[in-house]
Amino acid sequence: MSAIENVAPEDQPVEAVPKRAMTIGSGTSFVVLLLLLIVPLFAKNFIIFQLTMLLIYGLAVLALNILTGGSGQFSLGQSAFYAVGAYTTAVLMEHLNINYALTLPIAGLVCFAFGFLFGQPALRLSGVYLALATFALATAMPQLLKLNFLEHWTGGVQGLVVTKPDAPFGLPMSQDMWLYYFTLAITLAIYIFSVNLLRSRSGRAFMAIRDNEIAASAMGVDVALYKTLAFGVSAGITGVAGGLGAIAVQFVAPDSYTITLAISLFLGMVVGGVGWLPGSIIGSAFIIFVPNIAEGISKGLSGAVFGVLLFLIIFLVPHGARQIAIVGQQLIGKLRKN
Amino acid sequence: MTQVQLAQGQAPLLAVRDVSVVFGGIVALNGVSFDMHKGQILGLIGPNGAGKTTLFNCLSRLYQPSSGDILMEGVSILSRPPHRISEIGIGRTFQNVALFPNLSVMDNVRVGTHARTSSDIISDSLKLAWVRRSETSVNEKVHEILAYLDLEDVAHTIVSGLPFGTQKRVELARALAADPKILLLDEPAGGLNHEEVHVLGDLIRRIRDDRHMTVLLVEHHMGLVMSIADHVVALNFGRKLAEGTPAQVQADPDVIKAYLGSKDQ
Numbered sequence: 188m189s190a191i192e193n194v195a196p197e198d199q200p201v202e203a204v205p206k207r208a209m210t211i212g213s214g215t216s217f218v219v220l221l222l223l224l225i226v227p228l229f230a231k232n233f234i235i236f237q238l239t240m241l242l243i244y245g246l247a248v249l250a251l252n253i254l255t256g257g258s259g260q261f262s263l264g265q266s267a268f269y270a271v272g273a274y275t276t277a278v279l280m281e282h283l284n285i286n287y288a289l290t291l292p293i294a295g296l297v298c299f300a301f302g303f304l305f306g307q308p309a310l311r312l313s314g315v316y317l318a319l320a321t322f323a324l325a326t327a328m329p330q331l332l333k334l335n336f337l338e339h340w341t342g343g344v345q346g347l348v349v350t351k352p353d354a355p356f357g358l359p360m361s362q363d364m365w366l367y368y369f370t371l372a373i374t375l376a377i378y379i380f381s382v383n384l385l386r387s388r389s390g391r392a393f394m395a396i397r398d399n400e401i402a403a404s405a406m407g408v409d410v411a412l413y414k415t416l417a418f419g420v421s422a423g424i425t426g427v428a429g430g431l432g433a434i435a436v437q438f439v440a441p442d443s444y445t446i447t448l449a450i451s452l453f454l455g456m457v458v459g460g461v462g463w464l465p466g467s468i469i470g471s472a473f474i475i476f477v478p479n480i481a482e483g484i485s486k487g488l489s490g491a492v493f494g495v496l497l498f499l500i501i502f503l504v505p506h507g508a509r510q511i512a513i514v515g516q517q518l519i520g521k522l523r524k525n
Numbered sequence: 526m527t528q529v530q531l532a533q534g535q536a537p538l539l540a541v542r543d544v545s546v547v548f549g550g551i552v553a554l555n556g557v558s559f560d561m562h563k564g565q566i567l568g569l570i571g572p573n574g575a576g577k578t579t580l581f582n583c584l585s586r587l588y589q590p591s592s593g594d595i596l597m598e599g600v601s602i603l604s605r606p607p608h609r610i611s612e613i614g615i616g617r618t619f620q621n622v623a624l625f626p627n628l629s630v631m632d633n634v635r636v637g638t639h640a641r642t643s644s645d646i647i648s649d650s651l652k653l654a655w656v657r658r659s660e661t662s663v664n665e666k667v668h669e670i671l672a673y674l675d676l677e678d679v680a681h682t683i684v685s686g687l688p689f690g691t692q693k694r695v696e697l698a699r700a701l702a703a704d705p706k707i708l709l710l711d712e713p714a715g716g717l718n719h720e721e722v723h724v725l726g727d728l729i730r731r732i733r734d735d736r737h738m739t740v741l742l743v744e745h746h747m748g749l750v751m752s753i754a755d756h757v758v759a760l761n762f763g764r765k766l767a768e769g770t771p772a773q774v775q776a777d778p779d780v781i782k783a784y785l786g787s788k789d790q
Contacts, residue, residue, distance in 0.1 A: 380650035387649035387656065388635075388642055388663075391628070395636045398625035405585055405619075406703065407611040407640025416646055 219465075220375075227367050235363045236435065237475065242367075242374045243431045245471035248455040249381060249464060250424035256462025257385055258417035259397030261314065264305075264321030265452045267328040268298045268422040270444035272429025274332065277347045277439040278340050287352045287434055291373065294430035295423045302422020306415030325449040332441040346440025349433050370431050377424055381464060384420070393417050458500060460509025469508040473500075536599065538563045538739050539584075539615075539707055544593035546579050546763075553579040555763040556593070561707065566733055566740045568754030568771070570747065572783055575760040577743045578620065581711050584741070585617050586610050597707075611640040616705030618696045620712045626685035630676055630695050633684055634667045637702030667702060673735075674698045674728075690721050694728075701732070707739045708732070714746040722746060726753045751775060759783070 223242075227235045251265050275294040279285040285293075305324065312320050332341050341347065354365035384390050392413045395403035404410050433439045451474040458473040459466025481493035504510045537560035546554040554576045561567050571577050582588040584595060586607040595602050597613055605613070616637075625633050642663060648656045671677045674694050679687060684695055693713060700708060710729070714722045726749050733740055744750045750757060750771065757774040759766040767777040774780055 383652045384646060384650045387652070387660070388639065388644040389646050389649045391632055391636050392639060394628055394632075395625050395639075398627055399623050401587070401607075402619065402623040402625065403636070404608045405611065405617055405623075406636050406699065407608055408636070409608045420646060 216465075219468075223371055227364055232361055232363045235361075235367050239363070239367045239370050239435045240432070241468065241471050241475055242370045243428050243435060244452070244455060244474060245468040246374055246377060246428035246431070247425050247452050248459060248470045248474075249378065249467040250421045250428065251452050251456045252459070252462060252464055252467055253381055253385065253393075253424070254417050254421035255456060256464075257390065257397065258393040258414060260309070260414060260417060261318040262321040262418075262421070263318050263446070263449050263453060264324035264328075265421075265425050266444045266446060266449035267321075267324045268302055268425040269429035269432065269448060269452075270328050270332065270439075270441075271301055271422075272298050272426030273433035273439045273444065274341060274347075274429075275426065276430035276433045277349050280349055280434075281347055282340060288369070291427050291430045295427040298426025298429070299419045299423030301426075303415050303419035305422070306418030309418065310411050310414055322446065322449075325446045329441040329445055332444075341441075344441065346438060346443075349437045349439065351434065351437050366435055370435070373427065373431065377427065378464065381424070385464070389413070389416070454497070458497075458507050460507035460512075463507070463509035463512070465512075466508040537561055537596075538598060539741075540596040540599075541580070541584075542594045542596065544580065544583060544590045544595065546576075546583060546588055547591045552763050554583070554590070557760065557763070557765050558593075559758045559765065559768060561739055561741060563706075563739055564733065564737065565755050566729065566742060566753055568750035568757040569741060569743045569760065570745075570750055570757060570774075571760035571766070574762075575783075576763040577760055578711065579763075580760070581617075581709060581741075581743050584615065584709055608640075611703045611705070614704070614706035615709065616700035616703050616707070617709040618693070618700050618711060618713060620715060622689070622692045622696055624684045624692055624696055624699070627683060629681050629683055630671070630687070630698075631667055631680045633695055634670060634698045634702050635663055637699035638663050638666060640703050670698045670701050674701075689716055693717070693725075697728075697732075701736065705738065707741060709741045709743070711743050712745055713742070714744060714749045722749055725749070729753055 223238075227238060230238070247265060247269055250268075251262060254260050254262055272294040275297050276287070276290040279290040279293060280287055309317055309320055331337075333344055334341075335343075337343075351362045351366065353362055354360040358365065360368075385393070392403065392408045395406065395408055396410055396413055400410050429444075436443075455467070455470030455474045457470070459468070459470025477496055478489065478493055481496060482489040484492045500507075539561040541557060541559050541561075543556050543558050544554055545552065545556055557576070557580060559567075569577050569580065579588060583590050584602075586602065586605060590603065597615065600613075602610065602613065602615070625636060628636070642659055644656055644659065668677070668680075671680055674697060676691070676694060676698055679691065684692055687695065693716075697710075697713075713725055713729070717725060729740060729742065730753050732738055742750060742754060752771075754771055756769070757771050758768045759774050759777070759780045761779075761783040766779050766783060767774050769777075
């Protein structure tokens with residue numbers, strides 16, 4: 188056979204990300220973590236609220252990243268899982284007086300089950316067809332939440348008001364700041380679990396399916412099982428994000444969870460870099476802050492400005508934040524050599 | 526699982542019994558039977574469209590035969606879904622290389638151990654102690670196989686960037702990672718040059734001897750089959766044309782006719 192050539196993986200197609208490149212170095216992680224810990228101490232409550240939402244959407248984008256970047260399945264239905272998580276938390280807190288922190292694992296489990304079950308029929312679909320099926324789920328969800336016989340629990344069109352929790356143990360913190368650190372802790376835990384998962388045997392099975400289903404199956408990977416598991420995990424994490432979102436916004440209503448949210452999350456994933464987990468937070472920043480920036484540039488044409496900004500990003504860095512990170516890494520590498 | 530322990534001796538490791546495959550109105554395989562014995566290298570040959578790949582896909586459970594049976598150590602494999610074939614010791618490679626292009630060589634081979642390991646998403650997410658132990662032993666095994674196939678230098682390279690010949694070797698490594706009893710090789714010489722084919726032949730023989738494997742070689746390249754196979758089965762138009770030692774099959778008039786055509790055609 189031919190001589191072994193060590194080909195540098197620089198010119199990789201970035202549609203799917205090699206496993207090692209799914210995370211960032213420990214130095215960078217440390218700096219990011221430090222910023223996330225310190226910045227709220229010097230920020231106003233509204234900024235802290237926005238940072239909380241940044242983490243929450245970051246989680247939801249991360250969940251989509253596991254599904255699409257990891258197992259290669261598309262979803263435009265993440266808003267439905269987010270809604271189920273949000274309503275589970277809201278209903279448990281307001282109707283059953285369950286502690287907010289306890290509602291989150293329940294929301295996660297409910298959504299895991301929902302996603303896993305939804306994954307079953309979705310097995311027969313792939314690519315654009317799967318995207319369409321999940322799109323249908325996202326379109327149906329707000330209407331399902333408005334159904335009459337659920338109104339006692341969901342509050343119908345009016346939705347439910349959720350009480351914001353106080354900081355525990357008499358900590359001298361505002362409600363917003365406490366919720367921020369609470370969300371940060373959960374986000375970090377889920378991020379670490381996700382990295383572990385994608386680096387494990389299960390994660391390899393996901394990526395094997397993404398790259399070649401027939402070969403994966405020949406290696407003993409139960410394709411149907413792992414595809415539905417990926418849906419379940421993704422929905423579960425989105426559910427926890429939804430639950431946190433309900434607490435942070437203090438309100439759930441059917442029309443907060445339309446297809447627009449699902450598309451935003453999809454956008455966040457693309458801008459952050461498909462399959463690059465740290466990009467999730469950057470994607471999340473994009474979907475939270477860029478619409479505001481667009482509005483700042485032109486009030487009347489904010490949608491168009493947003494569109495132009497998005498177009499520029501896709502044109503200049505088609506692989507999202509990950510591409511910038513790689514270029515940055517190479518630059519640092521060169522500087523070190525000199 | 527009912528793993529029937531058969532008496533040593535004549536009992537075949539894999540038995541293909543009267544297998545027929547019909548697609549719509551086309552008969553792709555018509556009552557093909559043969560046995561594979563432990564330690565054998567069996568070459569399956571035939572012109573294009575003879576049904577080699579169809580038979581291969583029956584063995585790896587991608588196709589369901591319309592009739593007949595395939596027995597592995599005396600037990601039918603036909604009720605098994607494709608993903609439960611590697612656990613009973615049938616490993617395969619693909620005709621045009623079917624690796625996981627975005628994974629590293631190491632990860633590709635690691636996926637090969639999937640059927641020989643177990644885990645669940647909770648333990649994996651939490652990286653529990655037993656998961657870490659299992660990963661350590663997987664890594665040891667993968668390194669052993671990479672060293673065996675001289676792939677250690679590219680262990681962390683993404684496979685899509687590797688030359689075709691190396692990719693084929695990675696595929697072989699991936700199949701070996703599952704500790705198969707039978708290795709199904711689908712046209713391993715395809716796309717290789719003369720020199721590479723020669724090296725490949727040696728490698729297949731070496732794998733059979735070192736790792737005590739039985740090899741089914743589906744191949745176009747007559748030179749390779751005739752030089753390394755112990756036993757050859759020739760197919761044409763979905764039927765078994767001839768069977769025997771390479772020399773016998775090569776001399777068979779029907780085989781010559783199928784490959785070269787006869788005067789009255």
